[in-house]
Amino acid sequence: MLAREQLLKRIAEHLSRLSVQTELLGKIHFFDLNIAAEHFYASLLNQVYGCDLVNLNHAQMNAAAIDLADQSRSLAVQVTSQRSAQKIKKTLDKFAKHGLGTSYTTLKIVIIGKRTGTYSTVSVPTGVAFDGKADVIDNVSLIKDVSLKSVRELQCILDLMESELNYSQAAASIMDKTDKDALLCLRNLMDRSAFQDPWDLEVSYPKFRSTITDLIETINTGRSEGVLITKPRFVYEDHALAEHLNALCTQLRALRQLFQLHVKSGEIDLNANACKFHIPESGAAFDAQRNAIIAGFNAITAPYGLKPLPNIS
Numbered sequence: 001m002l003a004r005e006q007l008l009k010r011i012a013e014h015l016s017r018l019s020v021q022t023e024l025l026g027k028i029h030f031f032d033l034n035i036a037a038e039h040f041y042a043s044l045l046n047q048v049y050g051c052d053l054v055n056l057n058h059a060q061m062n063a064a065a066i067d068l069a070d071q072s073r074s075l076a077v078q079v080t081s082q083r084s085a086q087k088i089k090k091t092l093d094k095f096a097k098h099g100l101g102t103s104y105t106t107l108k109i110v111i112i113g114k115r116t117g118t119y120s121t122v123s124v125p126t127g128v129a130f131d132g133k134a135d136v137i138d139n140v141s142l143i144k145d146v147s148l149k150s151v152r153e154l155q156c157i158l159d160l161m162e163s164e165l166n167y168s169q170a171a172a173s174i175m176d177k178t179d180k181d182a183l184l185c186l187r188n189l190m191d192r193s194a195f196q197d198p199w200d201l202e203v204s205y206p207k208f209r210s211t212i213t214d215l216i217e218t219i220n221t222g223r224s225e226g227v228l229i230t231k232p233r234f235v236y237e238d239h240a241l242a243e244h245l246n247a248l249c250t251q252l253r254a255l256r257q258l259f260q261l262h263v264k265s266g267e268i269d270l271n272a273n274a275c276k277f278h279i280p281e282s283g284a285a286f287d288a289q290r291n292a293i294i295a296g297f298n299a300i301t302a303p304y305g306l307k308p309l310p311n312i313s
Helices: 004-027 032-049 085-097 139-146 151-164 166-175 179-190 205-221 239-264 282-304
Strands: 068-070 075-080 106-111
Touching: 004 032, 004 139, 004 151, 032 068, 032 075, 032 139, 032 151, 075 085, 085 106, 179 205, 179 282, 205 239, 239 282
Parallel strands: 075 106
Antiparallel strands: 068 075
16 A cells, blocks of 8 residues: 555646646537546545535536535535636526525535635625635645545545546547647548548538538547547647648638538538539539648648548549
8 A cells, every 4th residue: 555645646646637637628628527527526525525425417417506416415516627706606696596505505616726716705695605715625625635534545535536537547648649640540530431532422411511520620629529539739739730730620611611502502402411513513623622621631741751641533
């Protein structure tokens, strides 16, 4: 078993890593980690404070103002990566608006990271019992409380964290990809029919549109079909490369707009999965636009030694 100091250090490292990842991914509108954190903090707070918290967002989708609750202790908890006074005020107002004070006598707000003060300027609505200093839990206060535990209890807390935080560790590994590996992931996404087959061989027009949208999202956020698979362009080490990818997204949006124009005109019928252009050359225009996108992407990846994508012939 690890010594007390080593256990506390490992626990602190896990909390710090989670807060950094949550903040970074939140900036690119990837909130899946926040959702996973709710489950983690329910387990962690139960372990540290002896609560019996359950995740209300699992039991009641879009639970108002609070994320976790311990009915037996009349305890409500919100978990958030936002630490501003405005966020605290918004939570208190929603708590009061939905009359949650009748069910929960205690409200705690857990900040994933470090608080910005004691929130003494936040006005507490009538009927809500809340102290901005005592009822906000952050990494610092949590570690202080954890440090009072026995070595055996610390080991149990660390075991819990290492089992629960696999998700964030996987996210960290993805975000640590090299620029070359991230580009290779994008290349693999582009090496499919929507970018390789001539228009007259297209078999699914709805899938064509969703492929374009998915690629734009992957470049910007790192997500494909809602799952983080690579790092977003905002965190590439080569900032010029990030700008080139932004230009590629502009080209992809133009392709999607062209597609939508033909959908609105009725030439592409998504429900019937059919296409009948008024002008026969329209299909060639799609091929030319996709070839321009492929050429642009090949120019981006060439310095990294990646195999170029073939043009549509």
